Amino acid sequence: MTEEVETKDAIKTQEYFVNMGPQHPSTHGVLRLMLELDGEIIKRVIPHIGYIHRSIEKMSEKDSYRQIVHLTDRMDYLSNHMNNEAVCLLVENALEVEVSDRVKVIRTIMSELTRLSSHQLWWGVMGMDLGALTTFLYAFRDREMINDIFEETCGARLTVNYNVPGGVMFDIHPNFQKRVKDFIKHFKTKLPEYDRLLSDNVIFRQRTEGVGILSKEDAISYGVTGPTGRASGFSNDTRKHKPYSAYDRVEFKEILMDKGDTFSRYKSRILEMWESISIIEQLIDNIPEGEIQSPAVKQVIKLPAGEYYQSVETARGELGVYVVSDGQKSPYRLKFRSPGFSNLFVLDHMVRGYKIADLVAMMSTIDLVIPDIDR
Amino acid sequence: MFDFSTLTQSIHDYLISHLSPFWTTTVEWVIIGVLLIAFVALSVMGLVYIERKVAAFFQLRLGPNRVGKWGLLQTLADFLKLLMKEHITSKNADKFLFNLAPFIIVTASFLAIGAIPFALGLHVMDINIGVFYITAASSIGVLGILIGGWAGNNKYSLIGALRSGAQVVSYEISAVLSILTIVVLAGDLQLSSIIESQRDGWWIFKGHIPVFIAFIMFLIAGTAETNRGPFDLAEAESELTAGFHTEYSGIKFAMFFLAEYVNLFIIAAVGATVFLGGWMPFHIGDWAWFNDKMDYIPSILWFFLKVGFVIGLIMWFKWTFPRLRIDQLLVLEWKYLLPINLVNLLVVAFIAMMGWYF
Numbered sequence: 012m013t014e015e016v017e018t019k020d021a022i023k024t025q026e027y028f029v030n031m032g033p034q035h036p037s038t039h040g041v042l043r044l045m046l047e048l049d050g051e052i053i054k055r056v057i058p059h060i061g062y063i064h065r066s067i068e069k070m071s072e073k074d075s076y077r078q079i080v081h082l083t084d085r086m087d088y089l090s091n092h093m094n095n096e097a098v099c100l101l102v103e104n105a106l107e108v109e110v111s112d113r114v115k116v117i118r119t120i121m122s123e124l125t126r127l128s129s130h131q132l133w134w135g136v137m138g139m140d141l142g143a144l145t146t147f148l149y150a151f152r153d154r155e156m157i158n159d160i161f162e163e164t165c166g167a168r169l170t171v172n173y174n175v176p177g178g179v180m181f182d183i184h185p186n187f188q189k190r191v192k193d194f195i196k197h198f199k200t201k202l203p204e205y206d207r208l209l210s211d212n213v214i215f216r217q218r219t220e221g222v223g224i225l226s227k228e229d230a231i232s233y234g235v236t237g238p239t240g241r242a243s244g245f246s247n248d249t250r251k252h253k254p255y256s257a258y259d260r261v262e263f264k265e266i267l268m269d270k271g272d273t274f275s276r277y278k279s280r281i282l283e284m285w286e287s288i289s290i291i292e293q294l295i296d297n298i299p300e301g302e303i304q305s306p307a308v309k310q311v312i313k314l315p316a317g318e319y320y321q322s323v324e325t326a327r328g329e330l331g332v333y334v335v336s337d338g339q340k341s342p343y344r345l346k347f348r349s350p351g352f353s354n355l356f357v358l359d360h361m362v363r364g365y366k367i368a369d370l371v372a373m374m375s376t377i378d379l380v381i382p383d384i385d386r
Numbered sequence: 387m388f389d390f391s392t393l394t395q396s397i398h399d400y401l402i403s404h405l406s407p408f409w410t411t412t413v414e415w416v417i418i419g420v421l422l423i424a425f426v427a428l429s430v431m432g433l434v435y436i437e438r439k440v441a442a443f444f445q446l447r448l449g450p451n452r453v454g455k456w457g458l459l460q461t462l463a464d465f466l467k468l469l470m471k472e473h474i475t476s477k478n479a480d481k482f483l484f485n486l487a488p489f490i491i492v493t494a495s496f497l498a499i500g501a502i503p504f505a506l507g508l509h510v511m512d513i514n515i516g517v518f519y520i521t522a523a524s525s526i527g528v529l530g531i532l533i534g535g536w537a538g539n540n541k542y543s544l545i546g547a548l549r550s551g552a553q554v555v556s557y558e559i560s561a562v563l564s565i566l567t568i569v570v571l572a573g574d575l576q577l578s579s580i581i582e583s584q585r586d587g588w589w590i591f592k593g594h595i596p597v598f599i600a601f602i603m604f605l606i607a608g609t610a611e612t613n614r615g616p617f618d619l620a621e622a623e624s625e626l627t628a629g630f631h632t633e634y635s636g637i638k639f640a641m642f643f644l645a646e647y648v649n650l651f652i653i654a655a656v657g658a659t660v661f662l663g664g665w666m667p668f669h670i671g672d673w674a675w676f677n678d679k680m681d682y683i684p685s686i687l688w689f690f691l692k693v694g695f696v697i698g699l700i701m702w703f704k705w706t707f708p709r710l711r712i713d714q715l716l717v718l719e720w721k722y723l724l725p726i727n728l729v730n731l732l733v734v735a736f737i738a739m740m741g742w743y744f
Contacts, residue, residue: 029541037624140624142709148445368711
């Protein structure tokens with residue numbers, strides 16, 4: 012692996028390995044990357060995962076469907092609501108239960124709020140990875156408002172557990188609409204500030220533009236979904252292609268870019284935040300009346316024997332839940348197709364020939380959440 | 387205006403009347419050494435506190451506010467904590483060089499601070515090649531970074547040290563060239579005569595746009611020389627964990643930390659002295675009445691206000707800008723700053739020759 016390379020000046024150089032992680036400030040968790048370096052140039056990246064593996068899939072095989080929902084919060088903890096929703100939608104589709112419009116709209120609003128909060132955190136961390144430390148706390152100022160809304164709605168700020176099969180756990184708080192509107196009003200003034208602080212910065216542009224290009228073909232063949240894939244022009248938004256909840260009744264654009272460089276991936280998330288705001292604005296004023304839990308879903312849920320698949324769009328990409336049921340109260344086999352896992356392994360392809368600093372920038376724009384990769 | 391040389395002269399006279407010349411010099415050097423160390427320790431503590439507060443205000447936080455009134459003693463508490471930490475030397479480290487590196491860095495900073503005029507008549511030595519001496523002394527510091535990065539037997543440290551070597555050596559040129567514009571205008575390398583030449587106005591106001599450009603260049607190059615953000619590639623915590631001082635712990639780490647802030651002070655002090663008149667009050671040409679009023683403000687206050695202003699500028703962009711990449715950093719220096727500086731120096735030389743400054 013580390014053969015000696017003889018340069019034309021007959022100076023012998025050697026490529027060397029650096030272990031980036033599992034404890035490293037910019038791997039955002041316990042990801043370990045083995046970098047094969049030639050000076051500062053990256054020759055190869057070997058991701059090692061498994062440091063936070065909690066065997067959620069295996070645990071699901073002996074849990075009831077109501078319990079599985081709670082485990083999914085702990086996968087991609089920034090897309091917690093969407094993870095819950097994926098399992099709940101799967102159960103509802105398998106039981107052929109129709110949830111009320113109220114539940115659909117609440118779920119959609121909550122999903123978009125989660126997406127906003129995830130992208131906010133990502134934006135803050137992205138700046139920090141590139142050395143602009145201030146962005147992190149700017150992002151947290153705005154994210155705090157969303158967390159407060161979550162706390163008021165369901166008592167939890169991060170692992171919300173708000174969805175249950177057949178509906179949502181509680182009705183929304185009377186303040187919900189007002190607080191969401193306040194947040195949207197506040198955040199609409201702050202999002203341009205994000206652009207002023209980071210997107211328009213000369214150093215930031217130089218660090219990101221034309222760096223780490225991922226072509227559309229590669230994005231498709233690696234299965235790169237979410238804003239990362241859409242920045243390469245790969246149209247993969249589950250909300251558009253396989254609408255669930257209330258996404259079929261709102262107007263929004265799927266953000267598609269064509270360059271596929273680090274800046275496109277950055278910009279696509281910023282633009283996606285605007286779309287999320289617009290979705291919430293369309294729904295917040297007309298939440299229909301209706302029951303919040305469908306009585307058709309029994310306390311003990313037994314799915315009819317068969318195979319089921321449900322995908323949702325999390326903040327990171329397409330999350331798929333695949334369940335094989337043998338008619339018992341727990342699944343025979345459950346498999347999560349997590350977006351982070353597929354997105355991580357495109358890193359090696361993107362980063363070869365770039366520098367360590369570029370790797371950090373690219374890793375930021377892939378927006379990795381390590382528990383999502385390991386599960 | 388109070389002249390500190392009357393104070394120092396009276397101390398000298400007192401000592402010489404009681405002691406032999408040899409012991410007088412010895413006692414004087416000891417006093418100066420103790421005062422310098424005390425000043426450095428206090429100013430670094432102050433700077434760390436200010437930096438944390440400034441960062442906090444930039445980041446919508448409160449900053450340290452628990453230890454002491456307004457958190458004033460936080461830095462002291464942190465320093466005590468660092469004193470008590472274990473010295474960890476990594477396996478297969480070159481122990482001698484590993485322990486030597488922090489001392490080299492701190493020594494270089496102390497050497498440089500010796501030539502800075504703090505107020506009228508208040509300086510350790512007013513050598514006739516002051517500007518040259520300060521740049522020479524402060525550039526020794528990079529040796530400490532290189533040695534420290536190498537000796538720790540850590541790949542992150544080594545990358546950080548190599549980056550730092552490339553960076554400091556490059557940006558030294560720009561820093562010196564931008565100071566050189568003022569040397570050309572003032573016609574002297576001695577810091578006291580550079581300050582004296584600003585009696586009728588600071589160079590940044592007298593020297594037209596070229597001097598302003600030189601000031602900006604100096605700020606950029608100076609920040610890069612002190613390895614501060616956005617040029618903190620040697621540390622680059624998101625890439626290299628802590629860069630060249632990854633392996634250092636306890637008081638050895640504190641010495642790197644100390645040196646960083648002393649260097650910040652030196653850069654700000656040199657910038658303030660050369661471009662903003664040092665301790666010289668704000669004077670406008672021959673407005674004798676106005677200039678007299680300005681002289682009521684003590685010279686030491688003028689100096690520290692200006693240093694504070696420059697430090698504020700440097701902190702401002704540290705907490706706002708993202709970090710550059712190593713190749714962009716070198717491109718910025720060799721392709722942009724250096725040519726601009728050279729042309730700027732020529733323009734200033736022409737201005738000085740024709741006497742076209744105020």
